[in-house]
Amino acid sequence: MSSGCEVIVVGGGLAGLMATIVACENNLRVKLFTLLPAKRSHSVCAQGGINASVNTKGEGDSPEIHFYETVYGGDFLANQPPVKAMCENAPNIVYLLDRMGVMFNRTPEGFLDFRRFGGTQYHRTAFAGATTGQQILYALDEQVRRFESSGLVKKYTGWEFLRAVIDDDNICRGIVAGNIHTQEIEYFKADAVVIATGGLGMIFGKSTNSVICTGSAQSILYKQGVKYANGEFIQVHPTAIAGGDKLRLISESVRGEGGRIWTYKDGKPWYFLEEKYPKYGNLVPRDIASREIFNVCVNMGLGIDGKNQVYLDVTHIDRQTLEYKLGGVLEIYEKFMGEDPYTKPMKVFPAVHYTMGGLWVDYNQMTNIPGLFAAGECEYQYHGANRLGANSLLSCIHGGMVVGKKIPEYLKGLDKSCADIGENLFEREKKSVLSKFERYKSLKGKENPYHLHKELGELMTENVTVIRYNDKLKMTIEKIKELKERFNKIDILDNSDFGNQTLFYVNQLANMLDLALVITKGALLRNESRGSHYKPEFPQRDDENFLKTTIAIYDEKNDEPVISYEEVDTSLIKPVTRKYD
Amino acid sequence: MKIRVIVERRMSPVSTPYINEFDLDVEESANVISVLMEIRRNPVTVSGEKVAPVSFECSCLEEVCGACTMNINGKARQACSALVKDLGSKIYLSPLRKFPVLRDLIVDRKRIFEGLRRVKAWIPIDGTHGLGPGPKVSEKTQRIGYKLSRCMSCGVCMEACPQVNDRSNFIGPAVIAQVLLFNLHPTGAMIKEDRLEALMDEGGISECGNAQNCVKACPKQVPLTFSIAKLNRDTLFYSIKRLLDS
Numbered sequence: 115m116s117s118g119c120e121v122i123v124v125g126g127g128l129a130g131l132m133a134t135i136v137a138c139e140n141n142l143r144v145k146l147f148t149l150l151p152a153k154r155s156h157s158v159c160a161q162g163g164i165n166a167s168v169n170t171k172g173e174g175d176s177p178e179i180h181f182y183e184t185v186y187g188g189d190f191l192a193n194q195p196p197v198k199a200m201c202e203n204a205p206n207i208v209y210l211l212d213r214m215g216v217m218f219n220r221t222p223e224g225f226l227d228f229r230r231f232g233g234t235q236y237h238r239t240a241f242a243g244a245t246t247g248q249q250i251l252y253a254l255d256e257q258v259r260r261f262e263s264s265g266l267v268k269k270y271t272g273w274e275f276l277r278a279v280i281d282d283d284n285i286c287r288g289i290v291a292g293n294i295h296t297q298e299i300e301y302f303k304a305d306a307v308v309i310a311t312g313g314l315g316m317i318f319g320k321s322t323n324s325v326i327c328t329g330s331a332q333s334i335l336y337k338q339g340v341k342y343a344n345g346e347f348i349q350v351h352p353t354a355i356a357g358g359d360k361l362r363l364i365s366e367s368v369r370g371e372g373g374r375i376w377t378y379k380d381g382k383p384w385y386f387l388e389e390k391y392p393k394y395g396n397l398v399p400r401d402i403a404s405r406e407i408f409n410v411c412v413n414m415g416l417g418i419d420g421k422n423q424v425y426l427d428v429t430h431i432d433r434q435t436l437e438y439k440l441g442g443v444l445e446i447y448e449k450f451m452g453e454d455p456y457t458k459p460m461k462v463f464p465a466v467h468y469t470m471g472g473l474w475v476d477y478n479q480m481t482n483i484p485g486l487f488a489a490g491e492c493e494y495q496y497h498g499a500n501r502l503g504a505n506s507l508l509s510c511i512h513g514g515m516v517v518g519k520k521i522p523e524y525l526k527g528l529d530k531s532c533a534d535i536g537e538n539l540f541e542r543e544k545k546s547v548l549s550k551f552e553r554y555k556s557l558k559g560k561e562n563p564y565h566l567h568k569e570l571g572e573l574m575t576e577n578v579t580v581i582r583y584n585d586k587l588k589m590t591i592e593k594i595k596e597l598k599e600r601f602n603k604i605d606i607l608d609n610s611d612f613g614n615q616t617l618f619y620v621n622q623l624a625n626m627l628d629l630a631l632v633i634t635k636g637a638l639l640r641n642e643s644r645g646s647h648y649k650p651e652f653p654q655r656d657d658e659n660f661l662k663t664t665i666a667i668y669d670e671k672n673d674e675p676v677i678s679y680e681e682v683d684t685s686l687i688k689p690v691t692r693k694y695d
Numbered sequence: 696m697k698i699r700v701i702v703e704r705r706m707s708p709v710s711t712p713y714i715n716e717f718d719l720d721v722e723e724s725a726n727v728i729s730v731l732m733e734i735r736r737n738p739v740t741v742s743g744e745k746v747a748p749v750s751f752e753c754s755c756l757e758e759v760c761g762a763c764t765m766n767i768n769g770k771a772r773q774a775c776s777a778l779v780k781d782l783g784s785k786i787y788l789s790p791l792r793k794f795p796v797l798r799d800l801i802v803d804r805k806r807i808f809e810g811l812r813r814v815k816a817w818i819p820i821d822g823t824h825g826l827g828p829g830p831k832v833s834e835k836t837q838r839i840g841y842k843l844s845r846c847m848s849c850g851v852c853m854e855a856c857p858q859v860n861d862r863s864n865f866i867g868p869a870v871i872a873q874v875l876l877f878n879l880h881p882t883g884a885m886i887k888e889d890r891l892e893a894l895m896d897e898g899g900i901s902e903c904g905n906a907q908n909c910v911k912a913c914p915k916q917v918p919l920t921f922s923i924a925k926l927n928r929d930t931l932f933y934s935i936k937r938l939l940d941s
Binding site for chain 1: 706707708721722724725726728729732735736737738747748750752753754755756757758759760761762775776778797798799801804805808811812815816817818819820822823825826827828829831832833834837838840841844845847848876877880882883
């Protein structure tokens with residue numbers, strides 16, 4: 115059971131591309147589905163770098179320390195064996211990227227250079243200026259183009275995932291997808307499907323994510339019976355800049371290279387992170403930095419110019435160093451804020467950035483549906499309750515590699531190929547998508563879908579980010595349910611049958627509403643504080659009751675998630691209190 | 696601030712283009728993407744007609760993905776980094792001219808990616824298995840390589856280039872610059888002759904008319920004319936060598 119097998123990969127970011135490359139190396143043919151050309155995937159936005167403990171600075175760093183700090187930084191919520199495997203594989207990954215020609219910064223001797231990042235004291239982060247994600251994405255895209263050239267990869271650019279095809283034995287046999295330009299909806303058979311669809315920042319309206327990061331695919335799968343894990347763990351990045359269309363990230367690498375956070379107190383500069391956390395200073399993990407900035411601005415009213423913003427200052431660093439190591443990100447600040455960050459401190463505030471939670475997968479990256487795999491930000495496996503900076507590019511690539519290696523093993527044990535399955539199943543699944551889209555097209559109510567989305571984003575940002583209160587979470591759940599009701603009264607706005615973006619957007623909106631419910635209900639039921647999830651009413655971590663993975667399963671009858679908990683594998687490192695002062 | 700937005704539209708690749716005009720009141724900090732988002736929320740023209748929302752492509756909104764490239768007041772650029780306060784009270788939006796229009800402001804730029812395939816814009820690695828670090832690269836080479844590798848395949852250089860037109864199949868400046876990127880890498884150089892041959896093919900480097908519009912238009916300051924000049928020499932030397940060896 116291997117010749118003639120087709121693999122479908124959904125998503126053209128780092129995880130999807132890496133899965134594609136390794137599958138091709140195993141002589142599997144891959145159909146790659148992406149919304150945009152892979153080069154434009156959200157991985158392009160990652161700025162700061164990728165972690166790997168290769169110890170080129172003589173500091174005594176090692177993969178074991180990287181493993182410990184990742185588990186510790188994640189407040190012990192991650193299952194430990196896969197995290198260990200990832201950290202051990204990290205040096206190989208960075209060397210591989212180096213071999214692929216990624217233009218990493220170099221030391222004067224020509225070796226890879228490494229910088230500091232949050233949650234560690236070591237120089238562990240390889241980087242390409244401040245556009246590392248872009249550089250790595252391009253390298254993987256180029257390798258995939260090589261396989262496209264040799265006929266192993268067929269690209270479906272501009273196709274959106276709309277449904278998994280799961281047979282009566284509960285095995286994944288393919289997908290239904292729609293062409294966002296021609297609006298054709300079709301099914302595609304496969305013996306293994308990889309979901310690598312990234313994050314879900316759009317649920318919060320404005321975030322640091324690209325507009326394509328809606329979490330739509332994950333939500334569809336959750337509603338088809340795939341388990342969704344740790345949904346409530348949403349990372350809020352401490353330093354972003356405000357905009358009417360999005361919140362733009364100012365990389366943690368700015369602090370890694372010496373940038374300082376401050377505001378005025380009693381008329382004098384106050385470096386509150388350095389004061390409170392002398393050991394890590396500005397490089398405390400993101401959840402902690404975000405809460406401190408939030409506290410200084412919202413509770414103490416000490417934001418710059420009376421607004422919710424603090425300074426991120428690099429003006430003490432020489433221009434040449436800044437240009438070489440941080441040019442890309444400082445350029446973003448300058449272009450969008452119209453101020454020179456080389457001479458004036460930047461004004462920043464926390465913004466929704468990353469989801470630690472995602473589709474539940476086993477150590478082989480397979481979901482609870484055989485044949486359906488997931489890798490990258492859309493799954494939950496590597497970051498526990500808080501992700502350390504520069505571990506996301508790593509987890510995407512590592513996850514993609516694992517998938518690519520595990521698929522051949524899975525295929526060996528498969529007794530029937532998708533080619534042996536009758537057309538009926540596929541026709542049935544396609545029909546269910548078609549009828550859903552027909553229903554959207556017939557919606558002629560008074561509600562504007564774009565306004566509904568804005569309301570959802572504001573609701574989630576206000577109540578389900580840095581500080582969480584149970585009464586507000588309950589209210590949020592009620593409001594989301596109201597939005598779901600109002601969704602049925604929307605106006606589709608566009609009746610055209612070519613390039614109708616509203617039609618696909620409305621489908622994404624429906625999916626965002628369902629996933630918002632998963633996130634909020636998970637947050638409501640977790641009565642403790644751990645990593646990014648912080649409740650003033652329950653300020654301590656509660657290992658006895660909540661050292662557990664949250665599992666959301668869709669209950670069709672009540673149209674909402676049922677939450678249960680799974681044990682966390684802490685067999686390698688004993689949980690201790692997490693402190694950075 | 697009050698602005699008028701004039702959009703050149705088309706409902707499908709084969710339908711006739713037409714104009715819609717919208718009046719908006721937007722914040723000082725708005726960019727063209729937030730303007731288009733506002734139009735999408737409330738697609739009513741100046742004459743009060745309710746029309747279909749304007750379709751446009753965008754993703755990162757940080758000028759690194761290249762998706763939202765279009766003509767703004769006659770200049771090809773990314774809509775996300777085009778701030779309204781710099782554009783005046785009348786903003787004219789139209790799709791890129793050098794690529795087939797799909798709908799409204801969306802074009803199909805697949806010829807750029809096909810070009811990258813033609814010139815083998817990749818490093819020929821043996822596989823993803825562990826083989827230790829890559830070849831050492833000097834800081835100097837890295838600095839040039841990094842500048843070249845920031846190209847986001849947005850198509851602005853092709854839009855600006857007079858040689859990219861209906862009568863030519865010029866591969867364009869962006870793809871040529873990528874040849875330099877891969878030829879200067881120690882492993883990439885192992886197949887540099889393949890890339891030079893591809894550049895010497897029809898639609899290759901000889902189509903360049905040296906107008907130098909590309910380098911002025913590039914939003915990422917990719918050294919395009921430097922690359923073309925360098926590869927003109929390399930292809931010349933290579934063709935002499937090929938002649939002598941034959």
